[in-house]
Amino acid sequence: MENILLYIILFAPLVSAALSYFLTKKWAGETLVGFSLLVLLAAIMAWFKQPVSSGFELDWILAGNQNFSIGLYYDQLAGIMTIVVAIVALLVAIFSMEYMKHDGGQPRYFAMLGLFAFSMYGIVLASNLLLTFVFWELVGFSSYLLIGFWFEKDAPPISSFKAFLMNKVGDIGFLLGIFILYAFFKTLNIQELIGLDPVNAAIPNGLLIALGIGLFLAAVGKSAQFPLQTWLPDAMTGPTPVSALIHAATMVAAGVYLMVRVFPMLAPEVLTVIGIVGGITAFMGAFAAFAQNDIKKILAFSTVSQLGYMIMAVGAGFPVAAFIHLTTHAFFKAGLFLCSGSIIHYYHETNHTAGFDPQDIRNMGGLKKVLPFTFMAFTLCMLSLAGLPLFSGFLSKEMILNGLVSADHLPSFVLVFGFASVFMTAAYMARLYFKVFFNQQVAGEKYAEAVSVKVPLLTLSSLSIGFVFSMNPLSPDDSWLLSVLTSYKGIGIADHFVWVPILSIGLALSGLIFSYLYIERKMLSGLVSGVKSLTYNLSNRNFYLDDIYDVAFVSGSKTLAKAAYWWDQKVVDRVVNLMGKTQVVLAYLIGWFDRRIVDGGVRLVTWLVNFAGNRTRQVQGGNLQNYLAWAVFGVLLIFYFFELMT
Amino acid sequence: MEGIDLNIIAFYILAGFSVFSALGILFAKNVVHAVFLLVLVFLGIAGVFIISNAEFVGVTQIMIYIGGVLILMMFGIMLTHRIDGKRLESENRSVLIATLLGFGLLGILFYPIKAGFPLFDFGSNEETGFTVTEQIGIHLMTTELIALEVTAVLLLMALVGAAYLAGLNLKKKGVNDTD
Amino acid sequence: MIPIEHYIIFSSMLLVIGLMIILIKRNAIMILAGVELILNAANINLVAFSQNDPSLSGQMMTLFVIVVAVAESAVALAIVYQIYRHQGISNIDELNELKG
Numbered sequence: 001m002e003n004i005l006l007y008i009i010l011f012a013p014l015v016s017a018a019l020s021y022f023l024t025k026k027w028a029g030e031t032l033v034g035f036s037l038l039v040l041l042a043a044i045m046a047w048f049k050q051p052v053s054s055g056f057e058l059d060w061i062l063a064g065n066q067n068f069s070i071g072l073y074y075d076q077l078a079g080i081m082t083i084v085v086a087i088v089a090l091l092v093a094i095f096s097m098e099y100m101k102h103d104g105g106q107p108r109y110f111a112m113l114g115l116f117a118f119s120m121y122g123i124v125l126a127s128n129l130l131l132t133f134v135f136w137e138l139v140g141f142s143s144y145l146l147i148g149f150w151f152e153k154d155a156p157p158i159s160s161f162k163a164f165l166m167n168k169v170g171d172i173g174f175l176l177g178i179f180i181l182y183a184f185f186k187t188l189n190i191q192e193l194i195g196l197d198p199v200n201a202a203i204p205n206g207l208l209i210a211l212g213i214g215l216f217l218a219a220v221g222k223s224a225q226f227p228l229q230t231w232l233p234d235a236m237t238g239p240t241p242v243s244a245l246i247h248a249a250t251m252v253a254a255g256v257y258l259m260v261r262v263f264p265m266l267a268p269e270v271l272t273v274i275g276i277v278g279g280i281t282a283f284m285g286a287f288a289a290f291a292q293n294d295i296k297k298i299l300a301f302s303t304v305s306q307l308g309y310m311i312m313a314v315g316a317g318f319p320v321a322a323f324i325h326l327t328t329h330a331f332f333k334a335g336l337f338l339c340s341g342s343i344i345h346y347y348h349e350t351n352h353t354a355g356f357d358p359q360d361i362r363n364m365g366g367l368k369k370v371l372p373f374t375f376m377a378f379t380l381c382m383l384s385l386a387g388l389p390l391f392s393g394f395l396s397k398e399m400i401l402n403g404l405v406s407a408d409h410l411p412s413f414v415l416v417f418g419f420a421s422v423f424m425t426a427a428y429m430a431r432l433y434f435k436v437f438f439n440q441q442v443a444g445e446k447y448a449e450a451v452s453v454k455v456p457l458l459t460l461s462s463l464s465i466g467f468v469f470s471m472n473p474l475s476p477d478d479s480w481l482l483s484v485l486t487s488y489k490g491i492g493i494a495d496h497f498v499w500v501p502i503l504s505i506g507l508a509l510s511g512l513i514f515s516y517l518y519i520e521r522k523m524l525s526g527l528v529s530g531v532k533s534l535t536y537n538l539s540n541r542n543f544y545l546d547d548i549y550d551v552a553f554v555s556g557s558k559t560l561a562k563a564a565y566w567w568d569q570k571v572v573d574r575v576v577n578l579m580g581k582t583q584v585v586l587a588y589l590i591g592w593f594d595r596r597i598v599d600g601g602v603r604l605v606t607w608l609v610n611f612a613g614n615r616t617r618q619v620q621g622g623n624l625q626n627y628l629a630w631a632v633f634g635v636l637l638i639f640y641f642f643e644l645m646t
Numbered sequence: 647m648e649g650i651d652l653n654i655i656a657f658y659i660l661a662g663f664s665v666f667s668a669l670g671i672l673f674a675k676n677v678v679h680a681v682f683l684l685v686l687v688f689l690g691i692a693g694v695f696i697i698s699n700a701e702f703v704g705v706t707q708i709m710i711y712i713g714g715v716l717i718l719m720m721f722g723i724m725l726t727h728r729i730d731g732k733r734l735e736s737e738n739r740s741v742l743i744a745t746l747l748g749f750g751l752l753g754i755l756f757y758p759i760k761a762g763f764p765l766f767d768f769g770s771n772e773e774t775g776f777t778v779t780e781q782i783g784i785h786l787m788t789t790e791l792i793a794l795e796v797t798a799v800l801l802l803m804a805l806v807g808a809a810y811l812a813g814l815n816l817k818k819k820g821v822n823d824t825d
Numbered sequence: 826m827i828p829i830e831h832y833i834i835f836s837s838m839l840l841v842i843g844l845m846i847i848l849i850k851r852n853a854i855m856i857l858a859g860v861e862l863i864l865n866a867a868n869i870n871l872v873a874f875s876q877n878d879p880s881l882s883g884q885m886m887t888l889f890v891i892v893v894a895v896a897e898s899a900v901a902l903a904i905v906y907q908i909y910r911h912q913g914i915s916n917i918d919e920l921n922e923l924k925g
Contacts, residue, residue: 625918629848632844636750684858687839687865698827702888707891715898723854726915736852737850744849745845747844748844756834759834804895
């Protein structure tokens with residue numbers, strides 16, 4: 001059983017889900033925490049014990065000579081990813097115990113979290129694209145369940161439905177990519193495919209591009225890239241720990257993870273498209289985050305923007321940079337989400353005014369004094385997100401920006417978007433930060449966070465510090481992550497440009513200062529209001545993407561649906577009704593036949609039997625004189641036979 | 647020759663008398679009439695016995711049947727019918743079937759006669775020197791002694807049983823039986 | 826000697842009449858009368874054939890038949906009486922309580 005650790009990682013969350021839903025209802029949270037801890041230990045042990053490039057393959061479907069196999073595969077990429085997912089999942093589980101303590105649906109909640117973790121580990125460990133696709137759909141499904149967790153409210157069911165649909169658009173691309181790959185290479189094993197080198201293989205160029213675009217479409221759906229990113233902000237209607245786990249750290253990163261996995265299969269044209277889409281997403285996400293008032297939506301748009309960075313890095317040809325940014329981003333964004341969860345939880349616990357929105361930052365302020373621990377964690381994570389030196393975000397962001405600069409196949413506006421987003425990221429985070437924590441007008445009593453809130457925040461914020469990832473926090477090239485990823489085929493280190501970190505640090509600092517001046521000092525109001533009047537609606541409505549979709553797809557679909565309804569009503573239904581009437585007439589005929597002919601026959605038979613029975617009953621009727629009559633009759637018969645017949 | 651003719655004439659008279667009386671029973675409605683007609687039938691049969699060289703049997707027939715059985719039957723009628731001035735009528739059933747069967751049986755019985763009826767001759771019984779009655783007495787005490795004893799026991803049992811049956815009071819056992 | 830055929834015809838007629846009485850009449854006592862008629866028909870035959878028999882077995886048998894007939898009618902009448910007392914009926918075909 002050399003793969004026992006992989007089995008534990010994969011199936012422990014599923015077991016936990018089943019246990020917490022069916023057995024340990026009262027202790028569902030503790031069950032999940034215990035199993036998550038087990039998974040984390042298994043993941044760390046696997047890092048040291050499990051040989052690289054190990055795994056196994058099993059036959060799943062044998063259709064003629066077509067063999068579809070499933071299997072698990074373990075390398076450093078998967079190892080780091082499992083550890084990241086395990087850490088975030090464990091902390092989120094701990095946090096959820098406090099956050100959901102008043103909710104009645106706890107068994108369901110923790111079971112869904114377990115199901116999600118199972119599917120996520122499945123994506124990470126799957127050795128071939130078919131199995132990846134299976135778990136891909138499973139994460140989509142569990143995400144759907146968790147977004148719609150409070151299904152009795154108005155918004156969550158619609159949001160979950162939207163997320164599901166948007167993901168489906170991407171999944172179709174994924175499926176098409178899988179079809180093309182299987183058609184040409186007769187295998188879906190990722191390592192075998194990379195060994196076959198699809199980019200240089202004898203495969204039509206159009207199909208190669210279609211294959212790459214298809215796989216990228218999967219990431220567009222799952223990682224909320226332009227133009228499918230609108231589901232992610234709406235997905236914030238789910239519970240906040242869920243947002244931290246699924247919609248910040250793990251599931252949305254699955255798209256990036258897939259891109260990193262299949263990077264050697266992507267044609268250069270596809271990489272250009274990926275880079276452009278990533279740049280647009282990064283910019284749009286950062287821009288849209290400005291005008292939001294919901295704390296979670298700001299973070300959601302920030303996530304979209306950071307995912308755009310990762311995709312940009314993939315497009316630039318540096319998937320390792322994307323992966324490292326994925327890792328660092330998972331920690332500090334999950335930390336930010338958990339901080340927001342702590343804040344929302346605080347308002348839930350203390351403010352019971354009807355109609356009060358605990359997620360609206362206009363209602364917040366002065367929380368520095370109220371939630372000092374959350375404040376500290378938020379500061380660390382925010383600085384990391386802004387990309388300041390000494391923090392983990394700096395390392396990965398520098399790698400990405402260096403990569404962008406050195407990639408000459410991308411249009412220059414992508415680079416501009418990349419740097420602009422650095423400024424904007426710092427600015428909108430600072431806006432959120434100062435509004436929530438410093439505004440003195442609204443303040444309350446000091447509130448002690450629970451231990452199960454503090455532990456995740458502490459862990460995540462300390463994981464946002466640069467020393468964790470690199471001995472020299474100013475130089476991303478020294479990161480130990482780079483050295484362990486040597487076996488990965490798409491490895492590539494961008495040239496180091498001296499002006500890039502200086503420019504990005506400068507932009508980030510100016511963004512922070514800009515927001516500080518505007519929010520805290522009430523300066524620059526003229527400039528801001530001028531810009532605001534032009535762009536506020538654009539930002540607030542996220543470039544009217546939802547409205548465009550409404551016009552383009554929703555109303556079109558509705559018209560189509562109406563036409564289909566008319567067709568159904570007027571044509572199909574009438575045909576069906578006609579058939580129904582014919583059937584009824586036929587049924588009457590058959591019924592008449594049944595009653596008159598068949599039943600009559602049956603009744604005739606019964607009457608005959610009855611008649612015969614009655615006649616024969618008379619013979620045995622107990623009447624002595626009848627007996628005698630029959631006896632005499634018998635004598636007559638015997639005489640007739642013996643005498644007259646001879 | 648004269649006696650033989652007389653015997654045959656007497657037989658015809660007695661037999662016809664019996665048959666007509668029997669038919670009377672068949673057609674009689676009244677039970678009491680039927681029983682009296684039965685007396686006539688038995689009388690005729692007894693006469694036939696007597697002219698058939700069986701005087702003892704004929705006398706026994708008269709004594710037992712007419713003196714015993716018929717009295718018994720009269721008692722039976724009186725006990726099983728309410729004597730309230732109404733005529734004791736007996737109803738008929740399935741006359742047609744019975745008639746057909748009867749004539750069929752009669753046909754069977756008459757069928758062999760047309761072929762003649764040869765008899766084995768055992769010899770005359772005049773040679774022993776005893777009268778018929780004496781012979782019967784001798785037989786009863788010698789060859790038929792066991793049969794006589796068994797018959798006596800049977801008769802005793804039958805009479806005891808009849809007395810017991812008639813005296814059995816079933817009503818006392820069943821509480822809810824109607825009177 | 827009276828021809829034996831005459832006896833047979835005589836006894837056959839009595840037998841058939843007795844049988845028809847048994848079949849036709851509903852009254853129990855009439856049926857008993859029919860039974861006596863049939864027995865007497867048998868007796869006539871016995872007596873007729875014993876005319877040619879020096880050992881007189883037929884007449885002996887006739888005597889026993891008469892005795893048994895007496896016993897039979899005594900028991901039968903007792904039963905009829907008991908049925909009438911118990912069920913209130915004297916017609917044989919109404920006795921159908923045990924009929925299925």
